[in-house]
Amino acid sequence: MKGLHLTADLRGVDPGRLLMTDTAALAVACGDAVRTAGLSGVAELMHRFGPADGQSGITGVVLLAESHVAVHTWPELGAVTLDVYVCNYGGDNSMKARALLDALIAAFAPGTVSRQQWLRG
Template identity: 65%
Template sequence: MRGLHLTADLSGVRADLVLMLDPAALQALCVGAVAAAELGAVAELFHRFTPAPGETQSGITGVMLLAESHLAVHTWPELGGVTLDVYVCNMGQDNSAKARALMGELIKAFAPEQVQQQALQRGLT
């Protein structure tokens, strides 16, 4: 059950960026980035929330179940923020480079002003 868990907190993302507002656009990005990283997509769900009273924008939560583990994306257009979570297990082979490639592609697509990234090696042995 060893694996690599990557997270990134993005700020300064344009609130009108289509990826921040359109679940279909965000889903297309994620599906394409997962395929480009040569990870195995199993299932996906992308949901746009109803704007809060007095707000005109609302964010999206998207998740992809991967054969290697998961990808989660949360957008907050009203704050110009995005959080990304990529976890891959390394059963049978080391998928760490694929996880890093996926994370890099997602960060690039959002073009944030600031990025805070974390990496955690998970598992026993």
């Protein structure tokens, strides 16, 4: 059950960026990042909070064959949290997890990033 768990806290994200409030745009960005990293998305769910006023954030999850990626946006704070976990049971997916996190960070273009990582199992 060995795995790598990566998180990133993003600040200074433009609240007008579509990924912050548009579930379809976030789903496309997550799907593209998953595929480009060489991981396998098997399901996704994007949920927008509050009224469709352009200010409500999103919680999005992509279930991976290798584990998951979760994204939480707070447009009112210009903040995003990212969570990527991959299992390394059948092979080492660590580089793919890092590539996925890097792609999502780049998509949000934050002012600052705080990263964390844990080896699990």
